[in-house]
Amino acid sequence: MSSLNIVLYPDDPLTRRADPVPETRFGLRLQMFARRMLETMEHMEGVGLAAPQIGRAWRMFVMREPDGEPLVFVNPEILAMDGEQTGDEGCLSLPGLFGPVTRAQRVHVRALDPKGRPFELEAEGFAARIIQHEYDHLDGIVFLDRMDVFSREAALREWEQQRAILEAERNNPARAARP
16 A cells, blocks of 8 residues: 655644544544554654644544554543653654654543544553644644744744755655755
8 A cells, every 4th residue: 555645734734623533434444544544654654643644634643652553543532641741752744853842741542443442541651742742633733833932933944944845855756866
């Protein structure tokens, strides 16, 4: 299967709240969609991917901690958060950009799997960070929005330059391949 295209910030639907996945979508087609999301995430060497990042304004994300099992969250809700951690984050929709973000150390989340079965999960550390990062995408928030104003402004200036280069490469792949 080929990878899905990643939406670059601030293109639609990255900056708006996603809609719940309708009950009519659960089943084999949603399972296949989740598998394609996981394959795209792994191809891009990411640890999480939200549906808005591939152009689908649904409340759904996938994740996989290094050496962990892949997880799919459909219509998730974060029920509780506790503690605090700060660390650098990046994003497949802002490739090459990283910055410090403070997040909860632990989260308790409830979601559905692609078959519509409910589950709950408690996560801490890196897994909690991934969940919060991807959950933010479902509300139209990117990690830049969680940075302090000075770091955010510097990161946005850097992103404008990087995005111009990425768009030039996308528009003219033959030229970008030359040394």
